[in-house]
Amino acid sequence: AALKLAGEKQLPVLLNFTGSDWCGWCKLMDRSVFSQTQWQEFARREMVLVTLDFPRNPSIVPAKYVGRNENLRVAYGVEGFPTYMVVDSDGKTVLGKLGAAQEITPAMFIDQLKDLLRFREIEISKRVKTLSPEKGKAYRQAIKAYKDTEAQLMKWLETRPVRNDANLKIYEDYLTRLEAAEKQLGEF
Known part of the structure; x- marks a missing residue:
C-alpha cells in the first residue's frame, strides 16, 4: 500500500526500522524528531512513512507483519536500530541510509533527508x-x-x-x- 501511494504521488519512502520498546536511540528519535510538528508537516508533504518495528514485546506488532518486517530488514541489509532507509517511489532505488544522533533536531534530520533526495x-x-x-x-x-x-x-x-x-x-x-x-x- 505504501509503495502504491508513493508511486501515485511520486514521493520517496522512509523505512523506519525500529525497536520501539527497547531501543534507546529509537526512542530518542521518536521524542526529538518524529513527534515534533516541524517533522510531521514536512513528512506529510514530502514522504511516505513506513514503520518496521522489531519490539521485544510480541504483542506490539501483529503476527502477520513480523515476517514481512524481517524480510525487509534482510533485503535492505539493516543490522542495527534505528536505521532509516530512504527509497525512491519505485521501491527499489535506495537513495540512502540515515541513523540517529544525540543532539538531533527535526530541522537537522530534514536537512539530511533533503541532501539524499536532491539526487532523485x-x-x-x-x-x-x-x-x-x-x-x-x-x-x-x-x-x-x-x-x-x-x-x-x-x-x-x-x-x-x-x-x-x-x-x-x-x-x-x-x-x-x-x-x-x-x-x-x-x-x-
Whole structure:
C-alpha cells in the first residue's frame, strides 16, 4: 500500500526500522524528531512513512507483519536500530541510509533527508527546469561527477584497503573530489 501511494504521488519512502520498546536511540528519535510538528508537516508533504518495528514485546506488532518486517530488514541489509532507509517511489532505488544522533533536531534530520533526495531524478528535473539549457546540462554533469566519485569511493572501500600512506592519499583524493563536486553543485 505504501509503495502504491508513493508511486501515485511520486514521493520517496522512509523505512523506519525500529525497536520501539527497547531501543534507546529509537526512542530518542521518536521524542526529538518524529513527534515534533516541524517533522510531521514536512513528512506529510514530502514522504511516505513506513514503520518496521522489531519490539521485544510480541504483542506490539501483529503476527502477520513480523515476517514481512524481517524480510525487509534482510533485503535492505539493516543490522542495527534505528536505521532509516530512504527509497525512491519505485521501491527499489535506495537513495540512502540515515541513523540517529544525540543532539538531533527535526530541522537537522530534514536537512539530511533533503541532501539524499536532491539526487532523485524528479528533483533533478525540477531544478533543471529553473536553469538555462547550458546551466541545466552543467548541473546534470556536476551531479554525475559527484555520484560517480561517490560510487568509486564506495567500491574502493569495499576492497578494504590496507591502512598506509599511499591509501590515505587515495582516500583524501576522493574526499577532495567529492568536496569539489559538492561546491560545484552549490553554485546552481
